[in-house]
Ligand SMILES: Nc1ncnc2c1ncn2[C@@H]1O[C@H](COP(=O)(O)OP(=O)(O)O)[C@@H](O)[C@H]1O
């Protein structure tokens with residue numbers, strides 16, 4: 001009997017300890033990131049390079065996902081509301097769904113797949129090939145050189161991507177409403193503009209900044225702490241994408257809850 | 263002679279695994295010390311402790327007479343800035359070109375202009391036997407031997423007082439290995455630096471060492487001159503030099 005309890009506790013203990021130690025390491029990593037974001041030296045060139053990598057090159061995937069999201073919402077709303085007032089409902093639902101939820105979440109998930117994975121792979125490779133140690137021996141703080149620019153760039157750029165996603169998603173809904181469902185264009189545009197609130201815009205900005213932080217944190221943490229050669233780098237990449245995607249969806253729910261429940 | 267680096271009672275474990283178990287070693291000014299030892303005995307950990315990349319659990323490391331263990335990061339950085347290192351795999355930054363690698367320390371720390379830094383980088387590339395043509399290539403376009411040379415150029419470009427070489431000849435053919443040995447000897451002499459090399463290549467050790475020490479089970483078990491290497495009756499050294507599977511050193515499988 002005791003044997004089974006002992007076995008059970010042992011089985012429980014090992015993953016628990018590893019979980020707690022990982023949590024501790026992550027907390028230390030976050031602390032170091034915050035500290036290094038506000039103390040010199042700053043690498044502006046690297047920041048700009050990261051902003052272009054994260055922002056500009058993610059535009060196509062963000063545009064593609066949000067345009068189809070807006071389109072499909074228009075179709076579904078039309079199908080659901082067909083008996084009464086579908087015309088104004090479509091414009092409103094597209095506006096709310098795209099700006100508050102779909103553009104932030106799709107931008108976040110797409111960038112997590114594209115950039116989070118790349119960050120983990122690049123930093124992981126630099127770790128296992130000793131390039132991170134080499135930075136130290138050249139009197140350069142690897143944290144400031146590698147992690148800080150990525151973190152700042154992601155936090156700055158993702159809100160912009162979300163805003164662009166907002167516009168493209170709404171355009172997607174508009175296209176379906178006007179050309180497929182044959183609604184009146186002027187009415188649709190009027191409804192959209194009248195119904196647009198500040199809260200729609202800043203919800204997207206807040207979510208974008210938080211998701212950016214999550215993506216950079218998971219990408220950099222998993223890459224920076226990776227060990228064990230090529231396999232370790234592979235694991236780091238997978239972990240970065242999976243953990244940031246899950247965290248994005250959880251945080252999305254929490255932020256919506258905080259902003260919209262009275 | 264004055265000790266450039268003085269390591270006393272250095273301990274380092276990773277989890278339950280004891281890697282360094284009380285290492286004592288001195289490197290004199292201008293001396294070239296080679297530490298030999300089997301794979302996985304903690305040679306790389308030893309030089310990373312000295313350079314502040316790994317924090318030791320216990321012990322003392324004095325650089326130019328100043329303690330570097332347990333002091334504030336800012337104070338230690340001053341000491342670490344006098345060091346250069348050639349890594350086992352080169353560790354060249356693959357997001358930068360060859361010349362940017364060599365000039366990294368000059369641009370980032372000595373705040374040299376890019377144009378001037380490139381001139382300097384080319385000078386150092388020549389010194390290690392590479393032509394100007396490779397300057398704008400990416401490190402991944404170079405052969406292993408050329409990468410080692412670029413790594414060497416990067417290590418000496420900041421004019422360090424102490425240089426570390428982590429298995430400089432491992433993975434090279436014997437002729438290229440000897441070329442690297444010569445380059446190491448020449449470049450260390452040229453800048454008058456002290457050098458600490460770790461290797462298991464005995465030919466290389468004999469060639470570049472003023473003094474040799476052997477690391478085994480986390481301790482320095484022997485040290486002496488190259489001549490003494492062949493006359494010593496220390497069983498660990500004899501087994502290692504002869505490359506025999508019979509003796510006190512047991513290979514953990
Ligand atoms: N950062 C680290 N974390 C955990 N274990 C490490 C770390 N660095 C080295 N080790 C372990 O320390 C031992 C010695 O490694 P190393 O110094 O690289 O050996 P070598 O003498 O071949 O250079 C190895 O068993 C290695 O697994």
Ligand SMILES: [Mg+2]
Pocket residue numbers: 305306350428429
């Ligand atoms: Mg090693």
